[in-house]
Amino acid sequence: MRHGKYPFVIGFLAAPVLLYSVFVIAPYAQAFQISMTSWRGFSAPKWVGFDNYRLLAEDNRFWQAIQHHLVLLLALPLITIAIALFFSFMLNVAGKSSGGKRSGVWGSKFYRVVFFFPQVLAVAIIAVLFQTVYRPNESGLINGVLMKIGLDPILFLVNPNIALWSILGVLVWQAVGFYVVLFSAGIASIPGEIYEAAEMDGATRVTLFFRVTLPLLWDTLQVAWVYLGIAAFDAFAIVSVLSVDNGGPDGATTVLGLEIYRNAFTYSKFGYASAMGVALFFLTITFAVFTLRVTKRESVEY
Amino acid sequence: MSVTPDSPSDLSRRVVLQRAAAAGLLAVPAAGLLSACATGGDDETQEQSEGTKSAENPFGVKEDAALEVVIFNGGYGDKYATDVHEPLYKAKFPKATIKHEASQAISTVLQPRFAAGNPPEFVNNSGEKSLDFGALVADGQLQDLTELWDAPSVDDPSKKVRDTVVPGTIDVGTFNGKPYVLNYVSTVFGLWYSGKLFKDNGWAPAKTWEEFTALLDKIKAKGITPFGYAGANAPYYVWNVILTHAAKIGGPDVLKNIDNLEDGAWTAEPVKQAAAAWAEIGAKYLDKSFEGLKHTDVQLLQNQYKVGFYPSGDWLENEQAKDTPPGFEYQMMPLPSLTASDKLPAGAVRATAAEGYFVSAKSANPRGALEYMRQMLSTAGAKGFTEVVKSATVVTSGSAGYAFPPGVASSQAALAAAGPNVVNLFFDGWYKELDTEARTATNELMFGRIKADAFCDRIQKKADAIKKDASVTKFKR
Numbered sequence: 001m002r003h004g005k006y007p008f009v010i011g012f013l014a015a016p017v018l019l020y021s022v023f024v025i026a027p028y029a030q031a032f033q034i035s036m037t038s039w040r041g042f043s044a045p046k047w048v049g050f051d052n053y054r055l056l057a058e059d060n061r062f063w064q065a066i067q068h069h070l071v072l073l074l075a076l077p078l079i080t081i082a083i084a085l086f087f088s089f090m091l092n093v094a095g096k097s098s099g100g101k102r103s104g105v106w107g108s109k110f111y112r113v114v115f116f117f118p119q120v121l122a123v124a125i126i127a128v129l130f131q132t133v134y135r136p137n138e139s140g141l142i143n144g145v146l147m148k149i150g151l152d153p154i155l156f157l158v159n160p161n162i163a164l165w166s167i168l169g170v171l172v173w174q175a176v177g178f179y180v181v182l183f184s185a186g187i188a189s190i191p192g193e194i195y196e197a198a199e200m201d202g203a204t205r206v207t208l209f210f211r212v213t214l215p216l217l218w219d220t221l222q223v224a225w226v227y228l229g230i231a232a233f234d235a236f237a238i239v240s241v242l243s244v245d246n247g248g249p250d251g252a253t254t255v256l257g258l259e260i261y262r263n264a265f266t267y268s269k270f271g272y273a274s275a276m277g278v279a280l281f282f283l284t285i286t287f288a289v290f291t292l293r294v295t296k297r298e299s300v301e302y
Numbered sequence: 303m304s305v306t307p308d309s310p311s312d313l314s315r316r317v318v319l320q321r322a323a324a325a326g327l328l329a330v331p332a333a334g335l336l337s338a339c340a341t342g343g344d345d346e347t348q349e350q351s352e353g354t355k356s357a358e359n360p361f362g363v364k365e366d367a368a369l370e371v372v373i374f375n376g377g378y379g380d381k382y383a384t385d386v387h388e389p390l391y392k393a394k395f396p397k398a399t400i401k402h403e404a405s406q407a408i409s410t411v412l413q414p415r416f417a418a419g420n421p422p423e424f425v426n427n428s429g430e431k432s433l434d435f436g437a438l439v440a441d442g443q444l445q446d447l448t449e450l451w452d453a454p455s456v457d458d459p460s461k462k463v464r465d466t467v468v469p470g471t472i473d474v475g476t477f478n479g480k481p482y483v484l485n486y487v488s489t490v491f492g493l494w495y496s497g498k499l500f501k502d503n504g505w506a507p508a509k510t511w512e513e514f515t516a517l518l519d520k521i522k523a524k525g526i527t528p529f530g531y532a533g534a535n536a537p538y539y540v541w542n543v544i545l546t547h548a549a550k551i552g553g554p555d556v557l558k559n560i561d562n563l564e565d566g567a568w569t570a571e572p573v574k575q576a577a578a579a580w581a582e583i584g585a586k587y588l589d590k591s592f593e594g595l596k597h598t599d600v601q602l603l604q605n606q607y608k609v610g611f612y613p614s615g616d617w618l619e620n621e622q623a624k625d626t627p628p629g630f631e632y633q634m635m636p637l638p639s640l641t642a643s644d645k646l647p648a649g650a651v652r653a654t655a656a657e658g659y660f661v662s663a664k665s666a667n668p669r670g671a672l673e674y675m676r677q678m679l680s681t682a683g684a685k686g687f688t689e690v691v692k693s694a695t696v697v698t699s700g701s702a703g704y705a706f707p708p709g710v711a712s713s714q715a716a717l718a719a720a721g722p723n724v725v726n727l728f729f730d731g732w733y734k735e736l737d738t739e740a741r742t743a744t745n746e747l748m749f750g751r752i753k754a755d756a757f758c759d760r761i762q763k764k765a766d767a768i769k770k771d772a773s774v775t776k777f778k779r
Contacts, residue, residue, distance in 0.1 A: 038773040040434075042416050042441035048773075136591035143591075158533070158593040160751075244534040244594050250742050250751070265409050267735050268437035269773075 028281070035274035041264070045271065052275035062276065065256045066283075068164055072171070072232035072255075073287065077225050080172050084179035084224075085217075087115060089209055091180065092187045093195060112184070116177040123174070127241035130170045134242075157244050160252040167253050170238055175231065179224050186220035187213060222295045226288055233284050236261065256280045351667050360453040360676075361669040366397035369670040370422035372412065373404045374429045377617040378487070378657065378691045380404035383426075386686030390677040391670075398670065407431040416443060421662035423671035427483075428657055430535065435483060435658065436732050440775035444482040445661035445668045447675075451481060456680035457699070463679055471655040471696040474726065477777055484675055485655035486687075488694040490634065490713040491542055492651055493611045494618055496604070497631030497708060499526075507635040509648045511579065514638040518587045521610040529583055530609035532600045533593030537744040538730065538737065540580065543613045544744070546652040547576035547637050549725040553645035557727040562778050563769045568762040577747060577754035579640055584748035593749050605630060615656070619709035620692050632709030636716050650723035651716055655696045658731075732777045739764040 035052055039045035056062050091104040091112055104112075118126065133141040134156035143153035156166040190213065198212055214221075236257030239247055246262065247254030256276055264273035353364035371388065373380040380402075388400050403422070405411045409431045415421050416433075421443065427433050438444050451464035451472055464472060468488060475483030500506070503524065508514035518528035531539050549557045552572025559567035567573075592600055601618065603609045605625045612618070619632045626632070639648040659678075661671040677683050684700025687693075693710060694701045706714060717724070730737035740761050747757040768774055 040437045040441060040773075041413055042437065042443050046773075134594070136594040137589075153591060155590060155594060158590070158749075245537060245742060245745055246535075248742060248745065249533075249593065249749075250746055262738075265413065265431070266434070266738070268434040 031274045031277050031281070034271055035278045037271040039270040039274075040268045041270045042268075048271065052272045055272065056275050056279065061251055061254060061259055062256075062279075064251045065254050065259050068253065068255055069233055069283070071164065072168060072235060073229055075168055076171055076175070076232045077228035079168075080175045080179060080228055081221060081224055083172065084176050084183055085214075085221075087111070087176070087180045088183035088187055089213055092184055093208065093213065094205055112180070115180045118174045119177040121174075123237040124241055126170065126174055127238050130238075130242055134166055157242065157253070158249060160249050163243065163249065163252045167235070167239060167242060170242065171231070171235060174238075175228065179228075182224060183217060183220060186217045190216045218295075222292070225295065226291050229287050229291060230284060233280065233287070256283075349666070350669075352669060357454070357459065359673070361449065361672045363395065363669045363673045364667070365395045367667040367670050368399045368401065369424065369667055369674060370401040370665075371403070371424045371674070372408065372422045373402070373426045374408055374432070375404040375406050376429045377621040378693070382687045382690040386690060387674065387678050387683055390680070390683055390686075391674050394673070394677065395670075409433045416662075416664075419664060421665050423662060423665040423667050424659065424674050425662065426657070426659050432658075434734050435477070435660075436734070436775055436777065438660070439477045439482055443663055445663040445672070447475070447481040447484060447661070447672075450484075450672050450675055453672075453676060456676060456682075463676060466679060466698060467696045468655065468698060470724075470726075473779070474655045474728070475658065476779075477732075482660060484659045484678075485657060486659055486678060486695055487617075487655065487657040488653070488696050488717075489615045489617065489656040490651055490653040490717045491546065491613070491615045492634040492636050492713065492716060493543075494604075494614055494632055494634050494709070495611050496607065497633040498629050499607055499610075500633070507633070508638045511638055511640050515583075518583070518610065522587060526608060526610050527589045527592075527603075528587035528610040530589065530592050530600045530603065530612055531748075532595045532597040533745045533749065534596050536597035536600075537741040537748075539597070539613045540748055541740045541744045542652065542727075543637065544576045544580050545573070545727055546725060547579065547640065548572040549652075549727075550637060550644050550646045550648075550650050551575055551640050554725045557725055558779065560765075561728045561732070563729075563733075563765055563776065565766075566762065568765055569758045574754050574758050575640060577757045581747050581750070581754055581757075585750050588748060590749065593745060601625070611635075616710050616713040617693060619707055623692075632707070632712070634709060634713040634716055636720070646723050646725070649716070649720050650725065651720045652726060653717050653720070653724045654726045728777070728779060733765075733768050733774065736761070736764055736768055 034045065036047060036049055037045035038048045038051070091108040093103075094105050121129070132139075134143075135141070136143060136153055136155050136158055138144050138147045138153075140153070142156075147153055154162075157163050194212055194216075195208060198208055203211065234257060235255045239253055239255050239258050240261070243253040247258045256279070260273045260276045260280070263269045263276065351364040351367040353359065353362050353367075355362035359365075369391065371383060373383045383404075384402055388402060392398065392400060401422075403411070406429060408425070408427055408429060412421065412425065412433060416438075425433075427435065427438075435444075451462065453463050455461045455463045455466045457466070471485060472481050474485045475481050477483075495507075503520070505517060505520060508517050521528040531537070545557060545560070548570075549572070552570065556567075556570055556572050559570065560573075600609060601612065601614075601622050602625055604612045605622060605627060616634065619626075622632075636649055636651045659675065661668050661675065665671065678687070679697055681697065681699045684695040684697035685704070687695050688701050688704055692707050694706070694714060701714075705711075730740075743752070743757050743760050746752040747754065752760075769776075
């Protein structure tokens with residue numbers, strides 16, 4: 001049965017590689033090329049070498065965006081994973097065990113659906129939704145209530161000290177549902193006997209969580225961390241729709257994606273924007289490699 | 303990566319991957335071709351249709367050539383194009399087909415088309431996502447309109463088109479000596495208020511700064527926010543106020559220096575005085591929450607009698623037509639004088655021909671688009687526009703005998719009263735980065751995070767950086 005194996009297998013592999021090269025590798029390569037030019041989006045680009053990168057190094061907005069990515073990079077995965085882990089633990093194993101089979105807390109079937117809701121909505125819709133939630137006057141969802149009971153409104157997106165955290169709140173709100181489902185699947189694959197045995201030995205829920213669930217979920221957590229990290233490098237759509245004055249006030253919520261967009265499509269500085277894109281590319285790659293290295297450890301066999 | 307025992311194969315995964323990678327290499331030349339086209343569109347000029355010139359057809363339009371019209375669907379909508387200008391063109395060239403497109407994001411839709419070398423013939427380039435005029439001019443994408451301005455007008459062939467428009471119209475669309483943009487709408491800027499609200503309370507528009515602040519105090523005492531603008535997306539409404547005010551204090555050259563990127567133009571004394579005066583207004587009479595609102599939100603608040611003065615141009619009345627309660631009666635007031643030694647009188651206003659339209663030089667039928675513009679500039683085209691959007695055009699005969707709604711009537715009256723004391727500025731269209739910086743700084747100033755000095759310094763710094771940047775084409779006036 002070895003006849004025709006080569007053409008068959010290679011034929012199958014070549015098509016995706018071809019598509020990948022044309023639609024992924026080539027645009028990336030081209031971004032590198034454009035980043036070395038002063039292309040303004042219309043006529044032929046002029047070659048300027050590393051000039052754009054030199055300007056980038058002096059650009060405050062660029063460094064501001066990088067700082068925001070670092071904040072998001074730490075906070076978004078930590079908060080999202082913590083909340084999602086808690087929820088999925090509660091939904092899957094925190095309830096009573098009957099006949100050796102553990103179940104979630106009361107109503108977990110309902111919550112499981114509710115938690116997934118944000119995942120179904122398009123990002124742009126979420127951003128528009130939160131415009132209303134965060135609106136700084138009495139027509140805002142939160143401030144309307146605050147002002148009714150006589151409190152000062154919170155200027156969520158306007159106060160430079162909390163604007164980024166308000167955006168982070170939206171990102172977490174949107175992401176948690178997916179990771180609840182992901183961790184639930186992970187927890188479901190942990191054999192029930194382990195929990196049973198631990199419980200017989202007198203383990204509390206807290207011990208169960210830290211000694212059983214967490215170590216056995218390690219691989220899933222690692223994946224979640226990388227995904228969320230990459231999401232922290234994006235955040236473009238939410239910031240673009242939600243923030244005041246496009247990444248404001250005064251750049252307090254800006255991210256690289258937004259700066260790239262602004263430089264390319266508002267200032268027509270495509271070369272400079274591409275240089276930012278290349279920087280973003282290296283940041284993302286470095287992060288992914290770094291995370292996978294750092295979190296590498298033997299997975300537990302069961 | 304191991305070989306399964308029952309099929310001792312020499313075809314390991316590694317080998318297959320290697321060969322697949324080789325196949326991938328074959329794809330690279332194709333990718334090279336792709337990249338050639340993304341940044342192309344430079345040397346290949348497409349075939350342009352041409353007919354025979356005549357007195358009736360001064361540009362030599364080929365009568366059956368297709369024409370693509372792209373209109374920004376903003377404050378003026380796009381009904382004036384479909385109902386007035388396109389039928390005029392169609393009446394002249396019945397065999398031509400017109401493809402009409404309306405968009406709220408011109409650059410998103412058109413940037414790729416310019417990059418690919420097949421731009422639409424006629425574009426209304428406006429709105430938050432408009433194409434950078436400076437970059438378009440620098441790249442030779444815009445048709446020189448000298449031919450249009452020198453052509454005989456539709457209504458009176460003995461008159462050139464340039465003699466049928468308000469003086470200064472052509473200058474506004476001129477970049478380094480060549481006219482490239484038709485600015486079609488006559489726009490007057492000022493402070494807008496409800497005539498009804500003022501009448502009911504016995505308030506009168508202010509001429510001096512003391513009168514103005516006293517009036518704001520009275521409005522505040524009524525529980526109404528005296529002054530409002532939208533920080534989320536429209537801070538430029540206020541840099542416009544600050545700079546117009548600076549020009550009143552120090553004369554029109556203040557703005558000319560800013561446009562020409564002169565050293566220290568932004569840190570000049572009149573700009574500082576105006577910024578300090580308006581920072582005061584921001585601190586005392588502005589609601590902090592407005593920084594998080596969009597222009598339509600604040601305009602709506604004004605329509606609900608919750609905001610006193612709102613800075614804008616005279617498109618405002620038409621934009622808010624749907625939400626304005628009956629009897630609201632928009633009125634416009636020029637900026638009050640700051641001191642008795644102001645260089646320009648209290649009645650001076652910023653007025654300009656605005657709303658830019660251009661012809662793509664590299665499109666298939668630029669001659670058709672020139673003719674389309676000529677039709678726009680006819681009395682019928684201008685009258686039709688004014689009737690649909692209730693704003694005046696630059697065509698002098700276009701609004702003769704037309705009864706404007708109260709707001710535009712008041713702004714037209716203010717313009718007439720200003721006489722020669724009309725100022726204008728251009729830097730925002732020439733250098734978008736400077737516009738962005740001015741917007742950001744305006745919010746910082748008005749919401750009390752920086753002082754007037756810092757406001758001027760940071761914008762000056764940006765202006766200096768742009769002046770030094772060799773890749774940015776500079777403009778002078």
